[in-house]
Amino acid sequence: MTPFFDIGVSVGRIGVFFAFVFGLVVIMTWVERKGAAYIQDRRGPNRARILGLTLGGIFHPLADALKFLFKEDFIPDGAHRLFYQLAPMFALAPAVMTMAIIPFGPPVTIAGKTIALQIADLNVGILYLFAISGMAVYGVVLAGWSSNSKYPLLGGLRSASQMISYEVSMGLSIVGILMVFETLRLSEIAQGQGALLFGVLPKWGVFVQPLGFILFLVALYAEANRTPFDLPEGESELVAGYHTEYASFKFSMFMMAEYIHMVVGSAVLATMFFGGWQFPYLGDAGFVFPGGVSVAVPPAAVLVVRIGSFIAKTLFFCWLFVWVRWTIPRFRYDQVMRLGWKVMLPLALANIFVTGLVLLLLDRGGV
Amino acid sequence: MSFGESLYLLEIVKGLAVTMGHMLHNMVHNKDIPTIEYPEVRRVMPPRFRGCHRLMKRPGGAPRCVACYMCATACPAVCITIVAGESPDPKIEKYPVRFDIDMLRCIFCGQCVEACPVDAIRMDTGWYTPPEDTREKLIYTIDRLLEK
Numbered sequence: 082m083t084p085f086f087d088i089g090v091s092v093g094r095i096g097v098f099f100a101f102v103f104g105l106v107v108i109m110t111w112v113e114r115k116g117a118a119y120i121q122d123r124r125g126p127n128r129a130r131i132l133g134l135t136l137g138g139i140f141h142p143l144a145d146a147l148k149f150l151f152k153e154d155f156i157p158d159g160a161h162r163l164f165y166q167l168a169p170m171f172a173l174a175p176a177v178m179t180m181a182i183i184p185f186g187p188p189v190t191i192a193g194k195t196i197a198l199q200i201a202d203l204n205v206g207i208l209y210l211f212a213i214s215g216m217a218v219y220g221v222v223l224a225g226w227s228s229n230s231k232y233p234l235l236g237g238l239r240s241a242s243q244m245i246s247y248e249v250s251m252g253l254s255i256v257g258i259l260m261v262f263e264t265l266r267l268s269e270i271a272q273g274q275g276a277l278l279f280g281v282l283p284k285w286g287v288f289v290q291p292l293g294f295i296l297f298l299v300a301l302y303a304e305a306n307r308t309p310f311d312l313p314e315g316e317s318e319l320v321a322g323y324h325t326e327y328a329s330f331k332f333s334m335f336m337m338a339e340y341i342h343m344v345v346g347s348a349v350l351a352t353m354f355f356g357g358w359q360f361p362y363l364g365d366a367g368f369v370f371p372g373g374v375s376v377a378v379p380p381a382a383v384l385v386v387r388i389g390s391f392i393a394k395t396l397f398f399c400w401l402f403v404w405v406r407w408t409i410p411r412f413r414y415d416q417v418m419r420l421g422w423k424v425m426l427p428l429a430l431a432n433i434f435v436t437g438l439v440l441l442l443l444d445r446g447g448v
Numbered sequence: 449m450s451f452g453e454s455l456y457l458l459e460i461v462k463g464l465a466v467t468m469g470h471m472l473h474n475m476v477h478n479k480d481i482p483t484i485e486y487p488e489v490r491r492v493m494p495p496r497f498r499g500c501h502r503l504m505k506r507p508g509g510a511p512r513c514v515a516c517y518m519c520a521t522a523c524p525a526v527c528i529t530i531v532a533g534e535s536p537d538p539k540i541e542k543y544p545v546r547f548d549i550d551m552l553r554c555i556f557c558g559q560c561v562e563a564c565p566v567d568a569i570r571m572d573t574g575w576y577t578p579p580e581d582t583r584e585k586l587i588y589t590i591d592r593l594l595e596k
Contacts, residue, residue: 116471119470119471119474119475120467120468120470120471120474121470122470122474122481122482123481123483124481124483124485127485295457404464404467404468405460405464407467408460408463408464408466408467409460409463
């Protein structure tokens with residue numbers, strides 16, 4: 082019975098998290114279009130209807146998917162047929178794989194067994210995330226090269242150099258967090274953020290590592306190819322960048338990959354810098370406020386509040402992606418490179434140094 | 449640029465405030481969005497707007513046009529084709545057997561309306577040329593012009 086239980090739990094977890102991420106991807110495409118419209122004083126999608134209901138255009142993602150399914154699956158003449166078809170898979174697969182290590186909530190005990198609300202609690206945690214999400218660039222580069230067209234090639238090249246530049250500062254920007262929480266496991270990082278700082282502030286990553294947070298946020302936008310760093314797509318100069326020559330479902334796979342990156346990136350951001358599933362002042366048995374006041378909350382409600390808080394944080398950062406996209410214009414390419422190497426990298430290194438110094442001094446003070 | 453501006457982050461936050469302001473305003477005051485939802489709501493055209501043509505009818509239903517070719521002569525785009533015939537009504541000399549307007553050629557200048565001596569052609573339907581899927585459908589015949 083036990084192995085079946087374990088397998089069932091694993092499959093169930095994967096199913097639920099998969100559904101969550103993909104559901105969010107679908108909703109985000111709608112949020113992006115509708116949010117863009119409202120920010121720009123337009124109405125946005127409001128035509129697709131089911132049974133006479135439009136519900137603010139919520140059915141448009143469905144219509145989009147249907148449209149992509151029924152479009153001709155076209156391969157340009159000069160394209161490298163194998164790589165051209167592999168590229169969307171290379172883009173989508175790493176994006177999907179990254180969601181494996183995100184803790185959606187604290188471990189739950191069911192029938193005497195502790196179940197982590199996380200597909201895989203890897204001891205290398207965050208390194209796995211970087212390793213896998215770094216592979217997403219292969220999809221973009223392959224797409225750019227194999228299309229045998231100028232614009233995709235330029236898009237692919239831009240993407241490659243941008244990803245490499247920002248991967249560095251992204252990796253360095255979270256070293257501070259790893260030093261503070263002394264672990265690479267995302268579950269332990271989330272757990273560690275339940276403590277209080279000076280007895281008042283929740284010990285969230287953003288409070289212990291404010292500079293690290295800003296650097297990570299900026300690098301995340303660059304890694305996810307989102308405005309203001311969406312030069313690989315650069316509509317105004319590159320038509321559509323690396324996926325110019327793609328149509329039908331292959332194009333939609335690139336689109337999905339972008340949105341999954343966005344969702345997973347938001348989840349990682351929430352986990353590392355905003356306490357993950359931690360709700361401020363909510364302990365296992367209920368609220369414990371700094372003044373010594375405590376309110377008891379049943380364990381089931383605690384779990385719901387914690388998962389809800391994780392989802393709310395993720396949603397907020399997803400929205401932030403959209404919000405920023407329709408606020409800031411795109412950088413020029415040399416500005417992107419200058420920001421990446423001359424500003425972000427030194428700041429990230431300085432952040433590590435200062436964090437180390439402070440930790441060392443605190444350690445001395447403690448001893 | 450001052451130092452604060454060159455940091456860029458504060459300016460981004462200001463920009464975010466502007467866009468959020470627009471969004472919240474549009475969510476609350478949905479009616480303020482200037483978009484006209486076209487097929488359901490149509491822009492009110494000014495009275496002198498030159499839209500698709502129509503041919504006027506006499507009280508009996510016969511076309512008012514006397515097939516004088518004035519409009520076809522005046523037309524700078526040469527889009528009007530008229531074939532005249534002898535009218536069965538003894539009081540009327542001629543009537544148009546064919547009166548085709550090639551909407552693909554028409555430039556909506558209104559010269560035909562100016563030229564008409566009997567006020568038989570007007571451009572006051574308020575419609576732009578609607579799209580069609582063949583070229584033939586865009587050559588409007590006399591029946592279609594009289595219908596409008």
